Structures are given as C-alpha cells and as structure tokens.
Amino acid sequence: DSGVTQTPKHLITATGQRVTLRCSPRSGDLSVYWYQQSLDQGLQFLIQYYNGEERAKGNILERFSAQQFPDLHSELNLSSLELGDSALYFCASSVGQVSNQPQHFGDGTRLSIL
Amino acid sequence: EDQVTQSPEALRLQEGESSSLNCSYTVSGLRGLFWYRQDPGKGPEFLFTLYSAGEEKEKERLKATLTKKESFLHITAPKPEDSATYLCAVQALYSNSGYALNFGKGTSLLVTP
Numbered sequence: 511d512s513g514v515t516q517t518p519k520h521l522i523t524a525t526g527q528r529v530t531l532r533c534s535p536r537s538g539d540l541s542v543y544w545y546q547q548s549l550d551q552g553l554q555f556l557i558q559y560y561n562g563e564e565r566a567k568g569n570i571l572e573r574f575s576a577q578q579f580p581d582l583h584s585e586l587n588l589s590s591l592e593l594g595d596s597a598l599y600f601c602a603s604s605v606g607q608v609s610n611q612p613q614h615f616g617d618g619t620r621l622s623i624l
Numbered sequence: 625e626d627q628v629t630q631s632p633e634a635l636r637l638q639e640g641e642s643s644s645l646n647c648s649y650t651v652s653g654l655r656g657l658f659w660y661r662q663d664p665g666k667g668p669e670f671l672f673t674l675y676s677a678g679e680e681k682e683k684e685r686l687k688a689t690l691t692k693k694e695s696f697l698h699i700t701a702p703k704p705e706d707s708a709t710y711l712c713a714v715q716a717l718y719s720n721s722g723y724a725l726n727f728g729k730g731t732s733l734l735v736t737p
Binding site (some may be wrong): 512541543545552553557564565567568600612613614615616617622 | 627660666667668669670671693708711713716718719721722723724725726727728729730
C-alpha cells in the first residue's frame, strides 16, 4: 500500500459529460502529480501541484483542470469528455520539490467513456 | 526534449533464468532515473532511484545500474512473482520549479515456472 488514495476506482460515463477524480496524498507529502495511462501512449504527465500551487504542466488538455486544496487533497476535473479520454488516471505524491525524491502512486481511476 | 526508450517491449523467462532490461535516455541534465514495477490493475510501485553514472542499487533479485546513456535492471534467478511491467523514468524540470516523471513504455516481464 503506497498510502496514496484515489476515488472512485472505476467511472463509466458518456461523451460530453464532466467527471471529477479525487486523490489523497501520503501523509506529509506536499506535492501531487496527475498522470494518464493509455495502451498506446503509456504514462503521460498531466499536471503537478505543490502545497496548493500549480508548479508544472505537461500534456494536459484545456478541457481538463485540477486543483489542490488546503488539506492537500487534489481533484482532477475532466469535461466535455470524448471517447479518447478513456484511460487510467493516476495520482502520485512526493514529500516536496527535490528532484531525486521518488513519487508514490495510487492505484488509479479507470475512466470508460461510452 | 527528454526521451526514454525501453527494450525489449516484452520478455519471457523461465524461473531461474537471469536477464537484463534496458532503459536508454537522452536528457539535458539528469536529475534522477527511476525504476518502477507495475502489476495489472495497480499503480506503479517505486523500486530505485539512480542519480549519477556508476551508481548501483540492489533489492532482493533486482539490481539497477546507470551509465551516462543507459540504465539496466538486472534480474537474477527470477521467480514467477517477479512477473510485471517494469517502467523506467527520468525526472524532468519545468519552468515554475516543478518536476515530473517522463516514462518509457515499459518492459512486460513474464516468468514461467
């Protein structure tokens, strides 16, 4: 158990809808990261927050947004969903901002768009 | 742009048959190379961080090594429970002092009894 909690585990919805994925980081971790994993693209970085502030942005679509709350949990919002958004979405956390600190991953949310 | 390439894509070994997985990388400045293990339906599990060429780390039957262009994950006398996808990643620096992992596509390892 990594200590990172993601909910829900599975989500099934339709095209055009909006969903929210939730992540609780490990106790004491200030950084939260979101990644998308699909069969053809592998694990792709979306966005990072550190202590409530956005710090890094990767291949995140404009339809997607995220935030980190004062209690350090994070939410990833996906809107105007398309079939191609079907994927596993992982949250990871690390202690801080030092480059060689490992990230610890949750078990993901599987999103299926019908 | 940082790039990470893993080979082979898939590897089948018999129990006890040692082998190595390769991770080739190109980065503007290495800030850490990470190995993870991922089981089906689970998130990646951290194994090792390597930071400088010549560094080696070991954990049970796994040993990770690092050169200036590659990292190897050596698996000695593997067991069926070592079956998983092994992911390699480099740490990328972003403009607002942020960091994120840039992953390879992984090597899927199957160890048969």
